[in-house]
Amino acid sequence: MIDQLYRKAVLTVAGQKTIENIVRARGWGVAQRFVAGESIQTALNAVKELEKDGVLANLDLLGEFIDSPEKCTAFADNVLNLMDAAHAQGIRPYVSVKLSSVGQGKTVEGGDLGLTNARRIVGRAKQYGGFVCLDMEDHPRVDITLAQLRTLIGEFGREHVGSVLQSYLYRSEADRAALDDLHPNLRIVKGAYLEPETVAMPVKADVDAGYRKLVYAHMKAGNYVNVATHDESIIRDVQHFVLANGISKDTFEFQMLYGIRRDLQKNLAAQGYRVRAYIPYGRDWYPYFSRRIAERPANVMFVLRGMVKG
Ligand code: FDA
Structure with missing residues (x-):
């Protein structure tokens, strides 16, 4: 509380x-x-640093709730530039995208601009053997984001695009079950936005219990799971769960944020777990930074x- x-x-x-x-x-x-600097190169340098500890990367160009359609398309172009630069330097492009930053909810030429731009980004990821995770934003965007995930998996395959569920939302358990026919690659998080109690659990213990439930259910259904948390008691429980249920280490990974619990990231990687750090970069760092401050x-x-x- x-x-x-x-x-x-x-x-x-x-x-x-x-x-x-x-x-x-x-x-x-x-x-x-x-935040790993403001430029593509500083972000790619951070990827190379983490590689030395056996930690993989998930790159995120910062920017959200961008207003004009032109700026949204320019933002998507910058994500494409990032993927081109990563590929050129021998880095598999694994990126996260907030659909609000590429025009979700804006109709241009009869289609949703967010989906149009997401198609360009996921298409480029497919071309390079990469992956795009559609970050989850505040609750009014959940329906449209999951619908667009369904479309994109249909067009490009689940090897190249996935999304996120937030355990603080009451609806997430039902959302997970409703996606099961796609066997999607999902990142499970607790949730970072300021949400009303009508949609999100106000008690942390419930959010934590919901988190475990979502991870276990998605694993049991045979899907790839990104266990995105710094919560050591959850990480320990997941380690026991996979052992007890014979779940292979190559069907899930631990994910953490750049700059948080680097020791734990390194330690899990040394134990043979797949670990990925979420590396944000770019000039529009303020909203991301505020959420990190609000966590602790x-x-x-x-x-x-x-x-x-x-
Ligand atoms: P919790 O908040 O319980 O923290 C557990 C422990 O972790 C703390 O005791 C502390 O030691 C450490 N810790 C946590 N946050 C810290 C911080 N800011 N600084 C220092 N130490 C900290 N959210 C969302 O709504 N949509 C999304 O798409 C994503 N994407 C995403 C990707 C990845 C890879 C991660 C790790 C997280 C997200 N999140 C997110 C954020 C997520 O919802 C959540 O807010 C944070 O992960 C913090 O919650 P924990 O699970 O770490 O647990």
Whole structure:
């Protein structure tokens, strides 16, 4: 409960324009703990660094809720540039995309611009043997994102596109079951947005219990699962679950965020688990950064100290 109140307070304060302006002006130094620079090359350098520890990468060009159709298409072009650059440097392009950043919900020439741009991105991933994960955003976007996932899997195959379910949403268990005919590659997360209690569980213990349920159900149904959490007790339980159920290490992976629990990422990789770090980069880092701060009280002190130091 306290966790939810804390998150609500931080995200509400962070949403105010004056706070945003101050943090944008003075916070880049601290934001770099969570964001791998502003350019494609700094992101690819981070991929190469992680490779040394046996950790794979999931690249994310930051940007969300972009307003004009032209900017959305330009954003999609930048994701294509990222994939081209990764491929040229011998890196398999594995990227995450927020459909709001490429035009989801905007109708252009009779079609949803988000889907049109997603087709270009997933098509390029297929060409390079890569993968695209459609990040999950706030709850009004869940229906359309899952519908577009269905379309994209139909056109390009589940080896090249997947999405995310959030255990804090009451609906996620039913959503998972409804996708089972596709055998989709899904990332399971707890959920990072400020959501009303009518749609999201307010008690952390319920979110955690829901998380385990989703992971176990998706594994039992024979699907590839991305266990995206830094929660060590969940990670331990998943390790026991896969052992007890004879689930092979190549049918799931652990995923964590860049800059968070690097020790744990390295340690799991050394034990032979597949581990992937989510590497965000780009100039539009503020909303992503705010959600990371809202996840952990100690992070607020980290930011304040960093900003005072300049
Ligand atoms: P929890 O919040 O319970 O934290 C467990 C422990 O992890 C903490 O005690 C702390 O030690 C550590 N920790 C967690 N967050 C930290 C932080 N910010 N700084 C320092 N330590 C921290 N969400 C979403 O809504 N849509 C999405 O598409 C995604 N995508 C995504 C991809 C990947 C790879 C990850 C790991 C996470 C996401 N998320 C997400 C975010 C997710 O919903 C959730 O907010 C965070 O993962 C934090 O929750 P945990 O599962 O780590 O557990």
